[in-house]
Amino acid sequence: MAAKTDIKGTDETRAGDVLHRMRLDIISCALKPGTRMRFETLKELYAVSFSTLREALQRLVAEGLVISEGQRGFMVAPLYLSDLQDLTDVRVLVDQECIGRSILHGDDEWEAQIIAAFHRMDRLKARLNDLYFMSDEWAVLHGDFHRSLVSACRSPTLLDFRDKLFQRAHRYRRMSCQFRTKWRPKDVEHRTLMETVIARDAPAAKNLIERHIRETTENVIQNAGQFLSTEPTAFPGILKSIAAE
Amino acid sequence: MAAKTDIKGTDETRAGDVLHRMRLDIISCALKPGTRMRFETLKELYAVSFSTLREALQRLVAEGLVISEGQRGFMVAPLYLSDLQDLTDVRVLVDQECIGRSILHGDDEWEAQIIAAFHRMDRLKARLNDLYFMSDEWAVLHGDFHRSLVSACRSPTLLDFRDKLFQRAHRYRRMSCQFRTKWRPKDVEHRTLMETVIARDAPAAKNLIERHIRETTENVIQNAGQFLSTEPTAFPGILKSIAAE
DNA sequence: ACACCACTGATTTTCGAAAATGTGAGCATC
DNA sequence: GATGCTCACATTTTCGAAAATCAGTGGTGT
Structure with missing residues (x-):
């Protein structure tokens, strides 16, 4: 099972x-x-x-x-730099696969869930403006949005693994918030991602999710890389x- | 870590x-x-x-x-049929990735380990001939061989996941032994796999491992498919x- | 001075009894 | 006859004390 x-x-x-x-x-x-x-x-x-x-x-x-x-x-x-890098590579692999399968199998209800999750995340961000990414509530809705994208992939094993990776990665994001100097605006990325996925453009969606993940990691390293242990x-x-x- | x-x-x-x-x-x-x-x-x-x-x-x-x-x-x-199929797909994805990376990063020592693992497995098979695949000892050496192929992939996260998948899959193989009617000779496949990996032919190796995994699953389903629960x-x-x- | 061993206190790990919870039978009611 | 309730029993889950183990300290012998 x-x-x-x-x-x-x-x-x-x-x-x-x-x-x-x-x-x-x-x-x-x-x-x-x-x-x-x-x-x-x-x-x-x-x-x-x-x-x-x-x-x-x-x-x-x-x-x-x-x-x-x-x-x-x-x-x-x-938290190790090498662990973060490992995590990033594996997340790209797994999320790309999950998104590809979701685009293949997803139905109307799946699309509806994505749009709903995006809306919730977007509205909260507007309400909290500027330091929204520090909020635990936003972390939840952001997680929900990303999960909704892959939720139709029809592989319990892969989804479960993905969730654990996402969680582990969240610790690095959370830590880098504290040392944050600049933060790129992710809301545009999220909207594009949503639109591309719903348009069922698998190759484009895979590119976007890879960029999203890798750029976030680069941000983390820039902000807090020097505070990570080195193994x-x-x-x-x-x-x-x-x-x- | x-x-x-x-x-x-x-x-x-x-x-x-x-x-x-x-x-x-x-x-x-x-x-x-x-x-x-x-x-x-x-x-x-x-x-x-x-x-x-x-x-x-x-x-x-x-x-x-x-x-x-x-x-x-x-x-x-x-043991579910659907779980076995899910497992198979995910194993193909993960093992292909691991093998690709191992071929990229592996050194002489890695090759040596593969050859040694193959030899141990091969000799034991010769000694036990015909019902070798029922033996627990062979299961260990077979597992060691497959792991040696991917061991240089430099991703603890991926390797750990792979090990768990391999283990879960082993239960299905083990069960199908009991109902076995025919069994295809895997020793040739293993040898070819080893040679291809050591020749650093990544695309070919990925094809081989996919075929190896999928064909084993088909064998399991033919032998014991009717005994698997249906969810x-x-x-x-x-x-x-x-x-x- | 240096290595080795035994002892002590701090910390984890294990145990089996006690509390909490689920399961199913028997009875009352509709 | 079917549905819902209560109670007794089986089983899991939780607890804190007892055993096992580790880390540091001091002493002894070379």
């Missing part, structure tokens, strides 16, 4: 709830990349027991948001250096 | 060990697809406690080998029908 990972994580169990909250904290960088996650701390932060925490953490490891080592516990996955990540080594700051 | 899922699962903790054993049991179909996994049963089967089991199960869910629903527990992921899988519904058999 393919990957039933349920990216929402809200499976009405307590661990699912903690997973959900923890994930938001990680992708919003409220839990800083590279920080050690001690159980005592987390326990009072989320008000649940060891086992429940452990369960949520395990699932986050599978999503690539947390890493764990042997008997040494967990830490928020650090010398032995697990115990980093713990001290991070705890120190 | 990317996806650090550690497909071996042996992170020297007890849960890691259980994960490892359980995964083998699922892949080898010792735990039958679609069966409900009750804690009492698993507890004495693997001789660990609730929490430890739970932890291993969560990780298996992330790998797509187990599915879980709300407060209803876990079950071995069923009407509400969670509580299937429980009774399976428990009954």
Whole structure:
């Protein structure tokens, strides 16, 4: 039945709830990349027991948001330049494929969902103007819009993978906001993307999504590239250096 | 750091060990697809406690080998025809990409690993002749060979995803062995694949791997297609029908 | 001075009992 | 006869204490 990972994580169990909250904290960088996650701390932060925490953490490891080592516990996955580049390439591959298939299979309802998602995103942006991209609410609607584009691709496996990649990438975008100097206007890109997809022009849409993804990554690197770790990540080594700051 | 899922699962903790054993049991179909996994049963089967089991199960869910629903527990992921087809398409996409990149980046050591892996697989096949494909040992060496082909692709994210797909696909291959009527000789295909990859002929290699994957799937469908479920899988519904058999 | 070992405190991992939840049977009602 | 309700049982989920493991410290021998 393919990957039933349920990216929402809200499976009405307590661990699912903690997973959900923890994930938001990680992708919003409220839990800083590279920080050690001690159980005592987390326990009072989320008000649940060891086992429940452990369960949520395990699932986050599978999503690539947390890493764990042997008997040494967990830490928020650090942000690496090399990881961002890897992520970018894979996202281009996967999103292109998903968009191609969606254009092939999508029906009227699919188009309607895209237009609706764009409208919601566009209106919110107008309301929040200028610092809209810092808002968590906008992050959700932006994510929804991009997902609507690929939602008709008819591959649960690919879609599930795509969602995880998108989430991981979001942490880098979020981090770069803080150091932002300039930000290119993405609303035009989004509109063009929508129009091209609905016009069923697959090659053009694939080009657009590639440019969209790669340019965003370049922006991130320009804004925050110097703050990204450069990979010398032995697990115990980093713990001290991070705890120190 | 990317996806650090550690497909071996042996992170020297007890849960890691259980994960490892359980995964083998699922892949080898010792735990039958679609069966409900009750804690009492698993507890004495693997001789660990609730929490430890739970932890291993969560990780298996992330790998797509187990599915879980709300407060209803876990079950071995069923095998669906539609899932197999989805899996096949995605594997073609991902393996082609990985092979292309490996051919681009691979060095002498990479070639050596491929040749060594092929040799190990080939010799074992000769020793086991005729029913080699039922052997668990061969499954390992066959997996190692395919992985060696793509191992130089320089994308942890893609490789990790590929490994999970390969594993999920293995369950279908394993199941079809039991109902096997005929089996095409794959050793020639493997040799050609190896030679083409080492000759750095990317387009040809991509064609070969696609044919290899798709033909294997067709074989599986011919042998065992009628035994695959056809997707009407509400969670509580299937429980009774399976428990009954 | 340097390497090695044992010990201590901090932290993670595991356990099994207790709480929460789902499932199905039996009964009342329409 | 079918539908909805309540209760008892089976099963999962959560909890916090106990065991296992790791990291750092001090002492000993060379």
